[in-house]
Amino acid sequence: MNKTRTSIVDIAHAAGVSKSTVSLVLQGSPLVNEKTREKVNALIGDLGYVYNRGAANLRQSKSKIIGIVVNDLTNSFFAELAVGMDMMVQSAGYVQFLAHSGESVDRQREVISSMRENGIAGLILSPARGTEASDIKPLADSGIPVVLVVRNVPGAKVSTLLSDNYVGAKAAIRHLISLGHSRIAFMGGFVDTAVFGERLRGYRDALAEANIPLNEKFVIHSAPSRAGGVAAVERMMVFAERPTSALCLNDAVAFGVCDGLRSSNIEPGKGFGIIGFDDVIEAKTAVPALTTVSVDPQGMGQRAAQLVLKQINAGQTDPESIVTSVRLVVRQSCGAPVKQLEELA
Amino acid sequence: MNKTRTSIVDIAHAAGVSKSTVSLVLQGSPLVNEKTREKVNALIGDLGYVYNRGAANLRQSKSKIIGIVVNDLTNSFFAELAVGMDMMVQSAGYVQFLAHSGESVDRQREVISSMRENGIAGLILSPARGTEASDIKPLADSGIPVVLVVRNVPGAKVSTLLSDNYVGAKAAIRHLISLGHSRIAFMGGFVDTAVFGERLRGYRDALAEANIPLNEKFVIHSAPSRAGGVAAVERMMVFAERPTSALCLNDAVAFGVCDGLRSSNIEPGKGFGIIGFDDVIEAKTAVPALTTVSVDPQGMGQRAAQLVLKQINAGQTDPESIVTSVRLVVRQSCGAPVKQLEELA
DNA sequence: CTTCTAATTTGGAACGTTCCAAAAAACAAG
DNA sequence: CTTGTTTTTTGGAACGTTCCAAATTAGAAG
Structure with missing residues (x-):
């Protein structure tokens, strides 16, 4: 008024x-x-x-705003990641521009440039597929700290916070082998992402370690979503010699695989061992409870926020690369005989 | 540099x-x-x-920022809602402060006041449980358009965008009755929310309409989450006379109910009919595919954003209350004999 | 070459804050 | 009552824009 x-x-x-x-x-x-x-x-x-914080910012030429861009908020892994960041950011007295790129690099570019005009103090980016170093360069060059989270961008000279995909995948496969499986599939994901590459490498190395020959057909690509999991199972069902278990790119795919198996009257966890990746909240309550490699998305979000806040306060520091450790959480879906916990470094 | x-x-x-x-x-x-x-x-x-948009805003004393506060981003219904808003907001040339209140009114208060200091042009609020009119009043009084979405706040004189919970619930129950069910439960939700109240009223009225006496025990409260659904089923299993089907407060609860039934060796959709509410993306791909009342969260988010943008451009207008229509999507989980679609006004 | 009009450009004030050097006030000691 | 010291307060410039009234330039017409 x-x-x-x-x-x-x-x-x-x-x-x-x-x-x-x-x-x-x-x-x-x-x-x-x-x-x-x-x-x-x-x-x-x-x-x-x-x-009027805007006026203050103008005078001091600094801001209390942190930009966060997430590739897919409807994926609960990223939603939790965002929530973790939110907590940290707010309690440090900052506010956030939180945007959703929907895996579109164009969208992401627009959003980042708009954030730039609005004067962000730092940026946390969970990059869309296909993001290039040049998309981040101008920001980083102008002295605004950038933290890449979950996915790396080749050639970008900024800080990163990634989970230990290789070790996690390796541990999962070792576990399946220890349960007696030898026909193990790797399901979900597109070949052009770093996350996929690292997890696949873990899968390969663990098999090699146990002298199990790699069957290329058992690496079944699909969208990294629930629907993709269903599709992967459909693809698998036509094989003459079928896998008896699978490591999935992420929990969403794993849930989809459960759905797909049920459609074919195979009981997940009994007739077929499944391991996911991420440990989203539903993993614990699902039936069967999902064995998965826990990444702690919320904690990861918090750490990412801490990192960017640290860099903002420190003025300009050198890029830092953090790999967060990961642990296998054994529940029912892998068909483990007993409930047990295996910790990793 | x-x-x-x-x-x-x-x-x-x-x-x-x-x-x-x-x-x-x-x-x-x-x-x-x-x-x-x-x-x-x-x-x-x-x-x-x-x-430097900040400087421009200062001069013109207006801003291109819209505040969005969501009670729970980890719930995919709200995540999709947020994505819908995001799309609309960005394409109108605005940016958004998107925050997560985690159902805490204190948090919500802080966040709103911080947004206010940062000069938002409008606010879209999906209020935390227990939000009072006084939490919004100062903002609204200062002439900033506020749109309440999904949940209403009693006494608040601002615009609202709500889904037709009453009609949706009624349609769901009618459908279950038409399938021959008469022992129908209502599962999930806390009694102090308006959403719960409206859906419950639809449940009651539909039963009354069919002269089915209401069994108070069949209204089973629980957290409105997947875990809450599991808990509700556990509670139900001890009944002497058990329901044969249930309308769930939302899809998350419905998925939990599926999980819970499986734990008790009841096959969801076969031994027990389940209907959810919201129609989140996973509803379609889950096994069994979830029969649910579709609310189109993404579309609702878009409409909410449109509404607030309209009010911003129009200067100050009177509060507007919109009820968005809703339709029952029949899939497998209700045990319907044939796949059919029923439309509602 | 004037004069008139239309097209283009331009200083400065303003937005609401912070910062700085300096002024004013309060107090202490001689 | 001075003088010195400490505490408290204060104008104005500055931040990067927009806006306005006014100035300048260009073009047309006489």
């Missing part, structure tokens, strides 16, 4: 002091007299003053 | 014109000569100038 919002000079005038004094009060400076501080604070409440 | 980012006066100087002219170019004004426009645009590219 108010034509013009009340500003610092309005309350200064009302309190009979200068705007500088009010500013000092706002910043909690110890320089002001206790009496004036109280008077000013009272007026602030009465007049319904709201601080 | 640059000590100070290049501003409008830098390019003005380089181009040998005044800052006003550059500003005109930036705004795409038809007043500037084609030659100067080109020269300026070239320099903008060369010098790596980035527009």
